[in-house]
Amino acid sequence: MRDILDHLRSWGEPFALATVVGTWQSAPRPAGAAMAVSASGEVVGSVSGGCVEAAVYEACLEVLSGARPHVATYGVSDDDAFAVGLTCGGTIEVFVRLGDPAEVATVAEAVDERQPAAVATVVGAADVELVGRSLVVVDAALRHGTGRPGLDDGLVTLAGGLLAHGRNGTVHVGTNGERRMEEVTVFVESYAPPPRMIIFGAIDFAAALAHLGSYVGYHVTVCDARPVFTTRRRFPDVDELVVAWPHEYLRTVAVDERTVLCVLTHDPKFDVPLIVEALRTPAAYIGVMGSRRSTDERAARLAEHGVTQAQLARLSSPTGLDLGGSTPEETALSIMAEIVAHRSGGTGRPLSELSGPIHRTRVAVPG
Incomplete structure (x- = not known):
């Protein structure tokens, strides 16, 4: 429902809310995806990317007319699969109720x-x-x-x-x-509040990565000690711009298991103290840009500062997947692809080489 909150709070009339509460196989939208229908017939959101929206729309109108809230199942096993089944072959359960x-x-x-x-x-x-x-x-x-x-x-x-x-x-x-x-x-x-992405190093690659980070839902901060480079003109889309020594700033930030740290500074006087500090955090991902040579040299400097091989193994260095690109935008895509794969448990391999479900379900239910 997050994606349609702004629409819902602007409506001054009753509405029905349809929410995906269960998925099987290659369902196109995850659990939590929502669609709403107002009393005047306006529609916002999506539960299937278009496969079953018409049927869900009718279910919403029924609830608006007094029907009880209920779960509706759509998928290839339905008798009317040809009419409203999921073209991707998946199955979804949608709960329809009056909105509050x-x-x-x-x-x-x-x-x-x-x-x-x-x-x-x-x-x-x-x-x-x-x-x-x-x-x-x-x-x-x-x-x-x-x-x-x-x-x-x-x-x-x-x-x-x-x-x-x-x-x-x-x-x-x-x-x-x-x-x-x-x-x-x-x-x-x-x-939950959006996970944080903190990018260290106000360079062109950082601008491209910040744009992608915002696009996929991160709260993005760019930090650099050089005020001449750390400007809103160069980084118009980021949530925060910080002028400070990177390692000193990182000490002041709440870093959790969803936080992504991207070190793009390319300078040992910034990199080494920053990485030492980053390895003390529970960050989900610590990516460090650099060539093979600079990566090896950096590892030797970190070892001199007491960083162990086990700690070095936490680093994605050089950061990114092998996509073959070289421009700032292509490099940012490579880094973001690795972050998404790391977060979702993906392999980074072409889907055509793999079998099994395309969409992974990441749901942990406390016992």
Whole structure:
């Protein structure tokens, strides 16, 4: 729902919300993808990239007309697969319910303020009155509940577990929120702040990489000690520009397991102290630009500063995949491709050489 929040909070009329809550095989959109239909018929968002939108639109109109919230399944196994099946051969489950303007406003405000938020929606239960109810958690505090205190307490904890990893997923609990029971099925949508990408070195390659980083959803910072290069004119799209010695700035920043650090400075007096500091963080990815020769020389300098071989193994150096490009834009694409592959568990090999699912599912459900 994140992609359509701005539209939803601008609507001054009732709307139905359809959310992907389950996918199998090569489904085109991930769990959490959403489409909304207003009472006047306006549509925003997508649940399948076009394959089943017409059928989901009709389901939304039915809910707007008084039908109960429900899960609809679309895929090649349906009797009417030719009419509304997924052309890619996958299957999706879509939960359709009436939208809640108060819920949307709370989530949108949290996103604006970069506060972690989660929405937990009951998508299945023996008690049909529960189906469609939801709660909102912002920064670990319950903001809107289902009306069942016991259930709310259990879901706040479970939603927090998924939110900590920035992931969506389905959990099962008892009617009073008990763990290890399956009376109630709940879909949790996480609205974690965007992961951070910090680029060190205000060079042309950094400008191209910053643009790609913003495009794929990172909160991008460019840091360099040289104010003449670290200007908004050269980096119009980044979220933050910082003029400081890179290693000193890194000490002041909250780096977590989703943070990406890209060292493009090309200067030992910047690189070495910065990399030593970066290796002390839990960053998901530490990429360092350089030739084979400069990479070897840098490794020797880092060893003199006490960096072990095990620590050096954390570095992606030289950074990027072998795409054969050389321009700043092509190099940035190479680096971003490696970051995406690292984040998603991809191989970096051509899909034509592989078998199995194209889209990977990365959902961790706390136990």
